[in-house]
């Protein structure tokens with residue numbers, strides 16, 4: 141295990157990993173069409189997992205993951221936040237006026253200025269919109285996290301800058317400009333690690349939902365933890381054939397999901413789910429029929445250290 145200069149402030153764990161804690165932060169929520177969230181799965185199947193409202197929408201969370209290690213704070217994703225105008229909030233079922241993620245950080249005694257790194261799995265508005273301050277009438281969009289390095293993949297950045305007509309509405313051009321102007325944007329390529337995070341962090345790359353989705357893996361004493369992003373956004377999507385209508389390539393996504401779940405199963409790994417209102421983290425298991433499932437699941441974790 142290679143130690144970095146900034147890990148010397150705390151003694152490593154017995155198996156040599158830097159001491160770190162994981163906290164899931166349940167931020168602003170949204171409502172999206174249930175059919176669109178479950179691709180080719182019929183309502184008779186998905187209504188086992190979600191109740192739909194009168195507009196066929198289901199209630200979804202936006203969950204971020206805070207990793208505290210070696211005196212620094214790393215945030216995986218920022219959720220949808222509260223940057224939308226009231227009209228757009230109504231369209232996407234964002235019910236809270238305030239930026240809930242900032243409140244969850246404040247509960248821990250932190251502000252956005254205390255975050256050293258933000259990792260963005262991808263730049264869709266329900267994963268990156270929380271980088272912006274809450275909407276104010278007449279005010280221009282404002283980038284939060286003034287001291288953070290923002291990490292995403294180069295492939296995802298290129299997509300966001302040159303979107304396809306099918307996913308153009310999922311990106312926020314004003315946010316991309318602000319990220320670029322901040323000069324704190326770090327783009328990484330598939331197979332790369334980054335000295336910003338250190339050698340024991342690694343990434344899984346996925347193209348099935350959007351090109352170059354970046355799924356960070358955090359090594360923990362009781363097995364690795366991977367942020368599932370929109371490759372596996374919640375517990376129902378652990379089931380291999382379940383995809384989203386928003387996915388760019390459903391078959392490719394299922395192949396990527398199979399590889400990741402087999403990898404996590406072999407290493408006693410866990411997933412964090414951004415959108416599942418009931419389950420925030422779970423350990424991957426497989427039953428005697430070969431179906432993947434979860435054990436040790438929890439809605440949220442607070443300063444999980446192991």
Ligand SMILES: [Zn+2]
Pocket residue numbers: 262264267349350370
């Ligand atoms: Zn997405």
